[in-house]
Amino acid sequence: MASALEKARKDPESMKGKILTVARRIFGEYGFHGTTTRMIALEVGIDISTLHYHWGEKGDLYEAVVLDISKDLGQELIKVEKRIHGLPLQDRLAISIDRMTEYFFAHPEISNLILFRYFGKTREEAGLDFKVPEFTADIARSMGLAKDRQNVPPDVMMKVLGMMNSIHSFVCGENFFRPMVNLDRGTYIDMAKNTLKFIHIPAFTQNTDLTGA
Amino acid sequence: MASALEKARKDPESMKGKILTVARRIFGEYGFHGTTTRMIALEVGIDISTLHYHWGEKGDLYEAVVLDISKDLGQELIKVEKRIHGLPLQDRLAISIDRMTEYFFAHPEISNLILFRYFGKTREEAGLDFKVPEFTADIARSMGLAKDRQNVPPDVMMKVLGMMNSIHSFVCGENFFRPMVNLDRGTYIDMAKNTLKFIHIPAFTQNTDLTGA
DNA sequence: ATGTGGTTCCATCAATTGATTGAATCGTAA
DNA sequence: TTACGATTCAATCAATTGATGGAACCACAT
Structure with missing residues (x-):
């Protein structure tokens, strides 16, 4: 049933919505196994039975979170794609x-x-995924690096994956990296942006072909 | 006591060593909370009480694993540093x-x-860390991007972190990414290497200064 | 007020998990 | 052989955790 998720997405003030919001954050911080339903319920201020009443078992809630995030991300990618449409590659990037x-x-x-989804194994096999392959291919296409979303060359896929992972790394590693460079949050974010542009734009615009085996 | 760890490192065939080897892998795959002492013991083929006899509680074993890996990594970095000493920047990279x-x-x-250490929270506060700040600064210095390991400019730190994270991403994401590009392991590794060089070398060698706020 | 459907919480259960105890086993030196 | 320390395992405990049942509560139409 996507209806439960749709309702929660449309009404974030509802109990379903509040639980989903908290669950996103806690699952993101501690991962699937590191999160307990009690942690989420406590944060929302409800009993665990209320949580189970709305979302079923833990795995179902987790799947809802994954799907919820996947939809958000998809929407954002579409917005970005519209924003950059028709611009030269350098600007698109x-x-x-x-x-x-x-x-x-x-x-x-x-x-x-x-990142948890990429890297961490879950003891019970997870069925759902983040549509990363589709998203990655879409990004490659909207960047003008491939004609269509099928048949994106492997080296382009790798570059796009590398770029997305770099962003995720700076975001997820903020708690770890920011004390290392001793910057306030705003400056850290700006520096992350500049570093990312500085690193990745040349990779897509330079002509030299080093990617051949 | 580092003596227990030292013994395990020197004699990988000992029970301590075998447990440590398996623990490294399982903790790496499932994270701290996703790993149970029973999973490790089962893999080694021993009882959990034997595991606790050698390594104490779960958190102690995890700390030993972190320290073990930190030492390995430190040794490898020293080897690399010797190998590249005196070469031009392009080659060092x-x-x-x-x-x-x-x-x-x-x-x-x-x-x-x-990556688990960077990104995931542990419910019990973890004391030990990976000496990432020191390692990162060391890399920056051995690359010739900073005079000494103190006072490495933030933008250089960010570039080095970005580079290291990119490597980790391709390694940790192999199970996820490789099916996307449909390559055998060797080809995937080669393509990862080339992509990484292609992306990161220009970042350190080009002159254009985009890093300023 | 009364009933009804939806919601919430308290009490509780079964399974998992980290950890310990005490008995058995093994290697080895006397 | 015997004795002793080191090692291993079966059995067990207490705490945590995912999950459920049933009572209480609430909003609202009748």
């Missing part, structure tokens, strides 16, 4: 990196959950 | 990326645990 970085820093639980 | 990528792909649990 710069604007995309700025906006996506801004977006993920505003919603760090998205980056957190995506 | 290329060789470092090749070797570090090769190394992490050969020991993916190191990348896994580092």
Whole structure:
């Protein structure tokens, strides 16, 4: 049933919505196994039975969170795509990196959950995924690096993945990295953006072909 | 007591050593909370009480794993540093990326645990860390991007962090990314290396200064 | 007020999990 | 062989955790 999720997404003030919001954050911070239903319920200020009443078992709530985030991300990607449509590659890259970085820093639980999904195994096999392959191919296409979303060359996929992962890394690693460079949050975000642009734009615009095996 | 760890490191065939080896992998795959002492014991083929006899409580074993990996990584960095000493920047970067990528792909649990350490919260506060700040500063210095390991400029720190994280991402994300690009392991690793060099070398060698706020 | 459907919480359960105890086992030196 | 320390395991405990049942509560139409 996507109806439960749709209702929660449309009415964030409802109990379903409040639980979903908190669950996104807690699952993002602690991962699936590190999160207990009691942690979420406590944060919302409700009993665990209320949580189960609305979302079923823990795994179902987690799937709802993944789906919720996947939808948000998809919407954001469409917005960015419209914004950059028709611009020269250099500008498309710069604007995309700025906006996506801004977006993920505003919603760090998205980056957190995506990285957890990539890297961490769950004891019970997880069925649902983040549509990362589709999103990645879409980004490649909207960047003008591939004609259509099918048949994106592997090296382009790798570059796009590398770029997205770089953003996620700076977002998820903020608690760890920011004390290292001793910057306030705003400056850290700006520096992340500039570093990302500085690093990744040349990778897509330079002509030298080093990617051949 | 570092003596227990030292013994395990010197004699990987000992029970302490076998447990440590398995623990590295399992903790890396499932994270701290996702790993149970029974999973480790089962894999080693022993009883959990034997595991506790050798390593104390779960958190102690995890700390030993972190310390173990930190030492391995430190040794590898020293090797790389010797290898690239005196070479021009371009070569230092290329060789470092090749070797570090090769190394992490050969020991993916190191990348896994580092990323878990960065990104995931543990319910009980973890005391020990990976000496990432020191390592990062060391890398910056050995790259010739800073005079000494103190006072590495923030933008250089960010670039180095970005580079290291990119490597970890390709390593940790292999199970997720490789099916997307449909490559065998060797080709995937080669393409990761080339992509990393292609992306990061220009970031350190080009003159354009985009990092200023 | 009365009933009804939807919601919430208290009490509780079963399974999992980290950890310990005490008995058995093994290697080895006397 | 015997004795002793080190190691291993079966059995067990207490705490945590996911999940449920049933009573209480609430809003609202009749």
